[in-house]
Amino acid sequence: MGTLIARRLAFMVFVLWGVTLVTFFLSRVVPGDPARLMAGPQASAGDVAHISRIYGLDDPLLVQYGRYMRDLSHANLGFSFMTRRNVRTDIAAFLPATVELAGYALLLGFGLAVVTATAAAYRRGTWTDVGGRLSAIVGLSIPAFWLALLLQLLFHTVLGWFPLGGRLSPGVVPPPHVTGLLTVDSLLAGNLGDFTDAVAHLVLPVTTLAAGVYGLMVRIMRTSVIDALGEEYVRTAEAKGLSRWRVLRRHVLRNAMLPGVTVLGLEFGLLAAGVFVVESIYQWPGLGNYAFQAIQASDYNATLGATLVIAAMYVVVNLIVDIAYLYLDPRIRYA
Amino acid sequence: MIDRADAVERGRQAKTSAGGLRRAAGAVRAFLAESRLNLLGVVLVTLILLLAVFGPLVTPQNPDQINLLAILQGPSVHHWFGTDDVGRDIFSRVLAGGRISIEVAIVILSLSVTFGTILGILSGLAGGLVDELIMRVTDLFLAFPGFILAAAISATLGPSLQHTVLALAVVFWPWYTRLVRGQVLSLREREFVLASRVVGAGTLWIATRHLVRNVLPIVTVQVSLDVGYAILATSSLSFLGLGAQPPSAEWGAIITDGRSYIQTAWWWTAFPGLALALTVLGFNLLGDGLRDWIDPRVRGSLGGVQE
Numbered sequence: 001m002g003t004l005i006a007r008r009l010a011f012m013v014f015v016l017w018g019v020t021l022v023t024f025f026l027s028r029v030v031p032g033d034p035a036r037l038m039a040g041p042q043a044s045a046g047d048v049a050h051i052s053r054i055y056g057l058d059d060p061l062l063v064q065y066g067r068y069m070r071d072l073s074h075a076n077l078g079f080s081f082m083t084r085r086n087v088r089t090d091i092a093a094f095l096p097a098t099v100e101l102a103g104y105a106l107l108l109g110f111g112l113a114v115v116t117a118t119a120a121a122y123r124r125g126t127w128t129d130v131g132g133r134l135s136a137i138v139g140l141s142i143p144a145f146w147l148a149l150l151l152q153l154l155f156h157t158v159l160g161w162f163p164l165g166g167r168l169s170p171g172v173v174p175p176p177h178v179t180g181l182l183t184v185d186s187l188l189a190g191n192l193g194d195f196t197d198a199v200a201h202l203v204l205p206v207t208t209l210a211a212g213v214y215g216l217m218v219r220i221m222r223t224s225v226i227d228a229l230g231e232e233y234v235r236t237a238e239a240k241g242l243s244r245w246r247v248l249r250r251h252v253l254r255n256a257m258l259p260g261v262t263v264l265g266l267e268f269g270l271l272a273a274g275v276f277v278v279e280s281i282y283q284w285p286g287l288g289n290y291a292f293q294a295i296q297a298s299d300y301n302a303t304l305g306a307t308l309v310i311a312a313m314y315v316v317v318n319l320i321v322d323i324a325y326l327y328l329d330p331r332i333r334y335a
Numbered sequence: 336m337i338d339r340a341d342a343v344e345r346g347r348q349a350k351t352s353a354g355g356l357r358r359a360a361g362a363v364r365a366f367l368a369e370s371r372l373n374l375l376g377v378v379l380v381t382l383i384l385l386l387a388v389f390g391p392l393v394t395p396q397n398p399d400q401i402n403l404l405a406i407l408q409g410p411s412v413h414h415w416f417g418t419d420d421v422g423r424d425i426f427s428r429v430l431a432g433g434r435i436s437i438e439v440a441i442v443i444l445s446l447s448v449t450f451g452t453i454l455g456i457l458s459g460l461a462g463g464l465v466d467e468l469i470m471r472v473t474d475l476f477l478a479f480p481g482f483i484l485a486a487a488i489s490a491t492l493g494p495s496l497q498h499t500v501l502a503l504a505v506v507f508w509p510w511y512t513r514l515v516r517g518q519v520l521s522l523r524e525r526e527f528v529l530a531s532r533v534v535g536a537g538t539l540w541i542a543t544r545h546l547v548r549n550v551l552p553i554v555t556v557q558v559s560l561d562v563g564y565a566i567l568a569t570s571s572l573s574f575l576g577l578g579a580q581p582p583s584a585e586w587g588a589i590i591t592d593g594r595s596y597i598q599t600a601w602w603w604t605a606f607p608g609l610a611l612a613l614t615v616l617g618f619n620l621l622g623d624g625l626r627d628w629i630d631p632r633v634r635g636s637l638g639g640v641q642e
Contacts, residue, residue, distance in 0.1 A: 015475060145590070291483070
């Protein structure tokens with residue numbers, strides 16, 4: 001198993017290097033002169049040339065790539081002219097908002113999916129099953145941007161239950177920064193007002209994002225619960241006279257979770273796409289919104305940095321999933 | 336496995352005869368009877384395809400016709416889905432948008448299937464260094480969350496529908512290369528391919544005569560699963576301003592247009608979005624049904640009424 005993990009790690013390094021290669025060259029074919037964008041529209045030709053020289057934008061691409069890699073090895077992602085800060089600082093500032101949003105969406109989607117999948121699998125072929133499967137495919141099919149707009153229309157404009165967007169209402173003082181997750185930080189500070197406000201702001205974006213997570217998870221879990229129900233050990237457990245609930249919890253779900261773990265990697269890709277759309281609609285100050293604005297402003301250091309971090313997280317999540325899978329499956333663990 | 340290849344071969348020979356047609360009709364009927372969701376998917380997809388093809392014939396108005404005397408009208412007998420801020424008929428625009436979405440999906444998937452299948456066959460047949468190289472390149476592409484990569488590519492090329500199509504084709508092909516390569520690896524050891532080789536068939540002959548035909552069913556299922564996602568991704572990119580630009584009647588672009596009017600003219604965003612949701616739903620149901628249909632492990636355990 002050690003060599004397997006070592007090979008995975010080596011592969012991860014290769015993929016991450018490839019990611020820098022693809023994103024770097026993609027960002028350098030952007031039409032438009034980055035030096036001009038940095039200098040601003042009023043700058044003189046001399047200023048633009050000066051900026052070009054300072055940042056080495058006249059150098060051959062390979063030289064620029066070498067410099068980029070050197071900076072990267074010092075964890076330096078360059079300077080964003082959109083926010084006029086270091087990209088690393090920006091990402092550190094925006095990442096917690098995304099983690100909070102995606103984390104709750106994952107929990108909500110996963111939790112609901114386990115219930116639906118179990119109910120559907122236990123009542124296979126009935127209307128409960130058909131309804132559960134349909135709800136999963138609807139969750140996967142409904143356009144996130146459209147769902148977001150409808151939820152805003154219904155729950156903000158018409159009913160007035162939840163705010164339109166953002167993480168906190170204007171005028172609310174954020175809790176002292178500990179984790180960057182507002183729901184956690186506000187509780188740590190014992191500030192219930194902040195906590196309620198943060199939760200109210202989370203409801204709509206989390207629901208929007210959870211729809212896709214739910215859909216994907218129900219599809220996987222339903223099949224794996226059905227598989228588990230057909231196993232000998234479940235029949236044995238039932239024959240022993242264990243209660244239905246205990247059989248479900250100890251024998252069925254525990255085994256049916258494994259495939260659920262393997263799709264976490266897929267879920268992450270889905271969340272990354274969802275975050276992009278959902279954050280821009282709900283004005284959520286997260287990484288997706290940052291990347292989107294950077295792309296629109298042709299701010300290539302920011303685009304590159306954000307894409308790199310998202311891709312790196314994706315690769316790492318998949319690595320963890322692979323290792324977790326190896327670990328959870330004793331046939332591989334002891335091989 | 337051989338049984339199925341035989342059945343496929345026999346099915347092909349029989350296709351021209353009346354018996355083949357009857358058998359095909361029987362298969363379709365069995366597929367529809369397997370699950371109510373299959374039926375729903377087939378109905379939705381048929382409806383959408385019919386509207387995409389014949390939409391221009393039944394469309395009540397020119398989708399781009401401006402009528403300043405009828406701006407922002409709610410749904411009515413004259414304008415089923417209402418009108419927008421310059422009096423264009425939303426129903427006509429939704430129909431036009433459906434055609435765009437179907438065309439876009441066809442182009443995206445043709446590009447990625449062709450490219451992906453050729454590379455997959457090459458990879459599987461050649462083996463060695465070529466295989467290694469192609470697989471590592473697909474690994475690279477699959478290491479990105481697809482939507483982010485597509486967004487970055489279309490932003491780089493400049494926002495337009497054509498560039499979105501290209502960007503999504505770039506995102507989709509590696510999946511097909513992987514899928515086809517896996518199939519080819521198992522197919523190339525099978526009797527009929529080995530026999531063909533023994534008889535002296537060349538690699539190109541084997542690739543075109545045997546491999547392409549035999550990977551076709553599984554590729555078809557994958558395509559049916561991807562159509563919905565291709566349409567959804569295109570509209571999402573258009574909505575973000577990275578794809579089709581207004582005044583295009585592409586669904587995402589219509590919704591972007593109507594977004595600032597959502598509080599006064601809900602129909603402008605609601606109906607194009609509903610059309611998009613139903614289209615994606617239809618293709619996802621069909622794709623899901625087909626995948627389960629060809630997967631003997633799940634087969635027979637879905638939908639239906641057997642307990």
